[in-house]
Amino acid sequence: GAGVSQSPSNKVTEKGKDVELRCDPISGHTALYWYRQSLGQGLEFLIYFQGNSAPDKSGLPSDRFSAERTGGSVSTLTIQRTQQEDSAVYLCASSHRNNYGYTFGSGTRLTVV
Amino acid sequence: AQSVSQHNHHVILSEAASLELGCNYSYGGTVNLFWYVQYPGQHLQLLLKYFSGDPLVKGIKGFEAEFIKSKFSFNLRKPSVQWSDTAEYFCAVKGETSYDKVIFGPGTSLSVIP
Numbered sequence: 001g002a003g004v005s006q007s008p009s010n011k012v013t014e015k016g017k018d019v020e021l022r023c024d025p026i027s028g029h030t031a032l033y034w035y036r037q038s039l040g041q042g043l044e045f046l047i048y049f050q051g052n053s054a055p056d057k058s059g060l061p062s063d064r065f066s067a068e069r070t071g072g073s074v075s076t077l078t079i080q081r082t083q084q085e086d087s088a089v090y091l092c093a094s095s096h097r098n099n100y101g102y103t104f105g106s107g108t109r110l111t112v113v
Numbered sequence: 114a115q116s117v118s119q120h121n122h123h124v125i126l127s128e129a130a131s132l133e134l135g136c137n138y139s140y141g142g143t144v145n146l147f148w149y150v151q152y153p154g155q156h157l158q159l160l161l162k163y164f165s166g167d168p169l170v171k172g173i174k175g176f177e178a179e180f181i182k183s184k185f186s187f188n189l190r191k192p193s194v195q196w197s198d199t200a201e202y203f204c205a206v207k208g209e210t211s212y213d214k215v216i217f218g219p220g221t222s223l224s225v226i227p
Binding site for chain 1: 147156157158159203214215216217
């Protein structure tokens with residue numbers, strides 16, 4: 001596609017439920033990032049996929065968070081047993097391996113009630 | 114570990130004033146540096162980036178940034194701001210290999226008063 005696509009754009013869920021957030025990167029981009037942006041805060045790194053290498057999961061805040069990237073393209077971020085502090089905008093970005101200018105998606109605004 | 118600090122949390126300027134947003138990073142190696150902008154209600158966009166060569170980098174919309182290696186700084190400048198520059202500005206750093214991740218600073222909110 002022309003840009004990074006994220007779905008859903010908004011998600012309201014009850015505390016304790018699981019949620020899945022999807023990111024469809026730009027075709028051919030081998031690098032994919034997930035970040036979290038809370039109200040009034042900067043961007044918190046969550047996880048990084050680069051080609052077929054093992055992902056860098058060092059930013060995941062707890063074991064309730066996991067992500068996968070199937071076939072080197074679409075990525076899904078899963079949050080289990082959501083908590084109110086998980087409420088944030090979850091951003092996905094992708095880049096071609098040799099071009100370090102990252103293109104961001106519009107994000108998924110997650111609200112846990 | 115990589116880290117990025119931005120000097121100001123919130124900056125308020127009048128139109129036509131000059132802008133300089135500070136950014137310092139911590140990283141023990143060669144870096145790639147970026148400034149991103151997030152206009153109200155919009156997603157993050159790349160303003161400019163530095164990989165190598167001329168340390169003075171020019172970006173879109175009249176912005177520029179200067180990489181000063183000895184000071185670990187990459188400050189963003191614009192000689193004359195406009196109301197439309199009101200946005201959140203993020204500095205970011207990445208190691209030079211493709212396996213290094215991009216780390217963002219906390220952001221600086223710029224408000225330009227007409």
